[in-house]
Amino acid sequence: MLSVRDAEATILNAVKPLDNQLDVEFVDLLMANNRILATPVISSLDFPHWDNSAMDGYAVRYADVQQARADKPIVLQVVEEIPAGYEPQVTIKPGQAARIFTGAMMPAGADTVVMQEKTHRQENRVFVFIAPQPQEFVRRKGDFYQAGNEILPAGIPLTASEIAVLAAAGREQVSVFRRPRVAILSVGDELVMPEQLLKPGQIVDSNQYALATLMRELGAEVLLLGIIQDEPTTLQEIIDYAIANADIVISTGGVSVGDYDYIYKTLASLAAKIHFRSVQMRPGKPLTFATFGNKLYFGLPGNPVSALVTCWRFVKPAIKKMSGLAKGWESKFIKVRSQSELQSNGKMETYIWGKLNLVNGVYQFQKAEGNDSSGNLINLAQTNALAVLPVGKTFVYPGEEVLVLQI
Numbered sequence: 001m002l003s004v005r006d007a008e009a010t011i012l013n014a015v016k017p018l019d020n021q022l023d024v025e026f027v028d029l030l031m032a033n034n035r036i037l038a039t040p041v042i043s044s045l046d047f048p049h050w051d052n053s054a055m056d057g058y059a060v061r062y063a064d065v066q067q068a069r070a071d072k073p074i075v076l077q078v079v080e081e082i083p084a085g086y087e088p089q090v091t092i093k094p095g096q097a098a099r100i101f102t103g104a105m106m107p108a109g110a111d112t113v114v115m116q117e118k119t120h121r122q123e124n125r126v127f128v129f130i131a132p133q134p135q136e137f138v139r140r141k142g143d144f145y146q147a148g149n150e151i152l153p154a155g156i157p158l159t160a161s162e163i164a165v166l167a168a169a170g171r172e173q174v175s176v177f178r179r180p181r182v183a184i185l186s187v188g189d190e191l192v193m194p195e196q197l198l199k200p201g202q203i204v205d206s207n208q209y210a211l212a213t214l215m216r217e218l219g220a221e222v223l224l225l226g227i228i229q230d231e232p233t234t235l236q237e238i239i240d241y242a243i244a245n246a247d248i249v250i251s252t253g254g255v256s257v258g259d260y261d262y263i264y265k266t267l268a269s270l271a272a273k274i275h276f277r278s279v280q281m282r283p284g285k286p287l288t289f290a291t292f293g294n295k296l297y298f299g300l301p302g303n304p305v306s307a308l309v310t311c312w313r314f315v316k317p318a319i320k321k322m323s324g325l326a327k328g329w330e331s332k333f334i335k336v337r338s339q340s341e342l343q344s345n346g347k348m349e350t351y352i353w354g355k356l357n358l359v360n361g362v363y364q365f366q367k368a369e370g371n372d373s374s375g376n377l378i379n380l381a382q383t384n385a386l387a388v389l390p391v392g393k394t395f396v397y398p399g400e401e402v403l404v405l406q407i
């Protein structure tokens with residue numbers, strides 16, 4: 001059976017990232033949160049834009065005050081007051097100073113700022129009680145960034161700090177990759193919508209909600225195709241439509257070996273390239289992966305936990321890679337101690353859902369309480385991590401280290 005590692009490699013190899021020319025759109029800065037920057041940004045401004053003061057105090061000539069002492073202050077004449085946002089009009093000459101405030105432009109002639117607390121003001125004179133360092137408390141033009149260089153590279157996610165940089169560089173809009181389009185369908189005669197009264201044998205299609213939520217979290221545009229009956233002709237039509245209208249199609253259900261599991265046959269009849277239909281993992285063994293050219297098809301197992309685990313493990317990095325992220329799209333595992341005893345049959349790579357708890361500043365894994373059937377979505381709620389037991393590992397003792405995937 002195909003290992004998880006090989007399945008992941010097959011999937012990630014099949015992902016074609018969005019094109020940085022064709023798959024780009026402009027969005028307002030305040031709508032750009034979590035979008036991926038499509039074009040490198042170069043500013044025509046230096047940062048700081050001009051020499052300015054880092055303190056409220058006095059702009060002075062260093063040469064004037066280098067001998068200042070508490071018991072022998074230097075007295076300077078204050079010739080101008082410079083608040084932030086004001087362009088200084090006066091050149092500071094020997095024996096002179098300007099009153100200045102944080103962020104205000106340095107006046108010509110001055111090279112150093114003495115903070116207010118080290119001075120005493122008497123009318124238009126200021127007493128300086130301490131010798132500053134040369135150029136102290138001056139933020140020099142271009143110290144943070146020089147115009148013409150790359151200020152932000154393409155392929156990064158935009159969060160508060162990057163959006164602040166874009167705003168400071170005078171951008172109102174930014175070019176980002178369009179959202180990957182993901183079609184979601186739920187396959188099963190037993191499935192109904194949440195508002196429906198359940199007849200015997202029916203259950204609510206919770207997978208549609210789980211996957212739509214996860215896909216939106218990942219920045220995808222979701223095309224919800226609803227519940228599809230276990231019927232080959234309808235399935236064929238809907239998958240054909242989904243492939244034509246999305247970059248990625250995700251179905252749940254119908255991938256096992258039952259008489260009503262039609263996904264494999266349907267994909268074959270649509271001439272999909274079927275890369276695999278089972279993976280050496282639990283839950284999630286019957287995961288099916290196919291491609292139609294550059295379009296990806298994930299046939300996730302119907303069990304609610306299996307659907308989410310395979311989505312976290314395989315679909316999530318695929319979406320991230322497709323979305324234009326230059327790096328950091330692979331699944332990230334961290335090594336932590338397990339607080340719980342964990343078990344596997346040793347034959348499958350086993351994913352155990354639970355919580356990462358912060359104990360004295362160190363994360364520890366705690367297995368979810370309750371039934372760990374892949375059909376039990378109830379105890380999956382309020383979990384945030386999957387512990388991974390590799391093939392061959394049958395037992396993790398409390399206190400032993402384990403690899404954990406944050407979800």
Ligand SMILES: Nc1nc2c(c(=O)[nH]1)N[C@H]1C(S)=C(S)[C@@H](COP(=O)(O)OP(=O)(O)OC[C@H]3O[C@@H](n4cnc5c(N)ncnc54)[C@H](O)[C@@H]3O)O[C@H]1N2
Pocket residue numbers: 186187188190191203204205206207208252253254255256257258261283284285286300301302303304306374375
């Ligand atoms: N003879 C075998 N039977 C099964 C095997 C096997 O190897 N041999 N594998 C089992 C495993 S493991 C899984 S996982 C499931 C996968 O089943 P399918 O993908 O074919 O899904 P269904 O049969 O349609 O449904 C399975 C289960 O999940 C519930 N379900 C389905 N869709 C939804 C939905 N949208 N929302 C909520 N719950 C859903 C469905 O009612 C079933 O209970 O196959 C095993 N069988």
Ligand code: MOO
Pocket residue numbers: 281282283284285286301303306374375
């Ligand atoms: O692999 Mo299935 O996903 O355990 O129920």
Ligand SMILES: [Mg+2]
Pocket residue numbers: 253254255256257258260261
């Ligand atoms: Mg089935």
